[in-house]
Amino acid sequence: MLDWSFIGRYASFFVNGAWMTLFISVFGIALAIVTGVVCAAIQTARIPVLRQLVAVYIEVSRNTPLLVQLYFLYFGLPKLGFVWSAEMCAIIGLGFLGGSYMAESMRAGLQAVPQIQRENAYMLGFNRRQTLVHVVIPQAISVSTPGLVANVIFLIKESSVVSAIALADVMYMAKDLMGITYDTYEALFMLIVTYLIILLPISILGTWLERRFDYARR
Amino acid sequence: MTETTERTGRDDTIALKVTDLKKHYADAERNVFDGISFEVPKGKVLVIVGPSGSGKSTLLRAIAGLEPIQGGTIALDGTVIETGRPGNEKSGRVKRSEELRTKFGMVFQSYDLFPNKDVLGNITMAPLLVQKRKKDEVEREALELLERVHLADRAHAKPHELSGGQRQRVAICRALILHPEILLLDEITAALDPEMVHEVLEVVVELADAGQTMLIVTHEMSFARAIADRVILLADGRIEERSADAEEFFTHPKTERAREFLHSFDFVRHRDAQAERELREFDAQ
Ligand SMILES: Nc1ncnc2c1ncn2[C@@H]1O[C@H](COP(=O)(O)OP(=O)(O)O)[C@@H](O)[C@H]1O
Numbered sequence: 151m152l153d154w155s156f157i158g159r160y161a162s163f164f165v166n167g168a169w170m171t172l173f174i175s176v177f178g179i180a181l182a183i184v185t186g187v188v189c190a191a192i193q194t195a196r197i198p199v200l201r202q203l204v205a206v207y208i209e210v211s212r213n214t215p216l217l218v219q220l221y222f223l224y225f226g227l228p229k230l231g232f233v234w235s236a237e238m239c240a241i242i243g244l245g246f247l248g249g250s251y252m253a254e255s256m257r258a259g260l261q262a263v264p265q266i267q268r269e270n271a272y273m274l275g276f277n278r279r280q281t282l283v284h285v286v287i288p289q290a291i292s293v294s295t296p297g298l299v300a301n302v303i304f305l306i307k308e309s310s311v312v313s314a315i316a317l318a319d320v321m322y323m324a325k326d327l328m329g330i331t332y333d334t335y336e337a338l339f340m341l342i343v344t345y346l347i348i349l350l351p352i353s354i355l356g357t358w359l360e361r362r363f364d365y366a367r368r
Numbered sequence: 369m370t371e372t373t374e375r376t377g378r379d380d381t382i383a384l385k386v387t388d389l390k391k392h393y394a395d396a397e398r399n400v401f402d403g404i405s406f407e408v409p410k411g412k413v414l415v416i417v418g419p420s421g422s423g424k425s426t427l428l429r430a431i432a433g434l435e436p437i438q439g440g441t442i443a444l445d446g447t448v449i450e451t452g453r454p455g456n457e458k459s460g461r462v463k464r465s466e467e468l469r470t471k472f473g474m475v476f477q478s479y480d481l482f483p484n485k486d487v488l489g490n491i492t493m494a495p496l497l498v499q500k501r502k503k504d505e506v507e508r509e510a511l512e513l514l515e516r517v518h519l520a521d522r523a524h525a526k527p528h529e530l531s532g533g534q535r536q537r538v539a540i541c542r543a544l545i546l547h548p549e550i551l552l553l554d555e556i557t558a559a560l561d562p563e564m565v566h567e568v569l570e571v572v573v574e575l576a577d578a579g580q581t582m583l584i585v586t587h588e589m590s591f592a593r594a595i596a597d598r599v600i601l602l603a604d605g606r607i608e609e610r611s612a613d614a615e616e617f618f619t620h621p622k623t624e625r626a627r628e629f630l631h632s633f634d635f636v637r638h639r640d641a642q643a644e645r646e647l648r649e650f651d652a653q
């Protein structure tokens with residue numbers, strides 16, 4: 151049976167860990183979204199050279215493990231003279247990984263907007279900015295939202311990897327407590343509960359957002 | 369041939385004048401048009417009919433500025449707004465001022481409103497954003513237009529809550545609120561369920577009666593016959609027959625091509641002929 155007193159004794163560890171997970175995730179995901187917007191814009195506008203660079207970035211980002219990316223940032227870069235804090239490395243790592251996923255979801259949304267909608271906008275006299283803001287993006291969001299929400303949840307889960315560079319997130323706390331107390335089951339139980347507490351509201355919010363932007367069913 | 373004499377220079381009875389238009393799609397083997405000319409007088413309706421693939425949509429899209437042209441000119445209200453240049457096949461939508469673009473109203477075959485806006489939002493977006501008109505004035509006009517197409521009670525419906533026929537009528541309002549010089553309609557009932565065709569075409573007939581200049585592509589022959597001031601038969605990118613007398617075109621076409629085309633809408637039941645013959649033989653006995 152679970153030792154429930156464990157929870158009372160060590161709850162604060164998990165709360166602190168959760169804050170670290172959230173801190174890394176919020177900034178990492180924000181960076182991923184910014185990166186995604188820039189990459190999707192470059193791809194959609196078909197800007198030469200930059201477009202090829204984005205394609206390379208997306209392949210590298212998607213086909214290397216986050217752990218490897220973090221090791222490179224945390225242990226590799228200092229050899230080249232760049233020394234970043236563990237937090238910085240974690241945020242940049244998540245942003246680097248997430249940027250490609252976000253870009254792909256956004257691009258899928260932009261591509262799903264039928265050509266005829268841009269033609270309607272042209273006939274109605276909209277300029278490029280008006281077409282983008284009032285016609286293309288609202289429709290792209292409706293297609294992109296499910297993917298973007300899935301990416302957010304994926305990145306929060308992936309953030310558990312940052313414990314490998316000694317950042318005290320939830321995962322780190324759980325591993326630490328297992329080492330100290332040998333209460334493996336209790337620690338794992340708390341670990342799962344903490345992630346659920348973080349992720350369930352996001353998942354529910356995501357479902358709401360998907361409906362909010364699903365213009366055909368609302 | 370058209371009856372108006374081809375005068376050079378300005379003619380303020382002509383809304384749209386297309387001269388020697390040439391259109392070539394990138395990678396296509398041959399030109400869609402190799403120089404076609406026609407005009408639409410102000411307040412009149414020109415109907416273009418013709419078999420599928422003959423270039424009707426391409427023609428409307430070229431006039432609308434959605435496709436670049438490779439030769440000839442397009443003139444609106446006596447002013448040449450576009451001159452074709454060879455080699456611009458891939459340049460996409462033509463650069464036209466916002467104001468000029470709003471002088472052409474276009475309704476496509478697929479009924480595609482902006483899905484994120486309600487009916488009123490769809491209609492008022494362009495006058496508000498592009499023409500910077502006042503909101504209450506624009507909304508009043510939008511409601512008047514909706515009244516005309518019998519949709520005043522659906523002003524706050526979302527596009528997905530409307531039938532195809534209703535959406536097409538909203539699309540017509542969305543074009544009309546900009547007061548276009550000419551309305552371009554490309555088979556606007558072709559994707560509709562049969563029972564909705566009439567409600568849309570009725571609106572178009574009312575517009576014609578109100579003096580709206582229109583260039584209409586349609587496969588609805590009884591509608592074409594009722595609404596056309598002039599008719600053009602387009603086939604393989606050529607004008608095979610043109611008539612300033614729609615009634616005559618539909619009853620006594622001059623060319624074999626037109627006869628064949630119009631005939632393709634008739635149904636002949638050969639079994640009936642056989643039965644009739646048998647009946648006659650029976651009577652004779
Ligand atoms: N975007 C395009 N690229 C290349 N060829 C096209 C394109 N659009 C139409 N065509 C060709 O141009 C011809 C005329 O097409 P279209 O204008 O759609 O005819 P219609 O509307 O009379 O059916 C057809 O042969 C068609 O295959």
Ligand SMILES: [Mg+2]
Binds near residue numbers: 424425426555
């Ligand atoms: Mg067509």
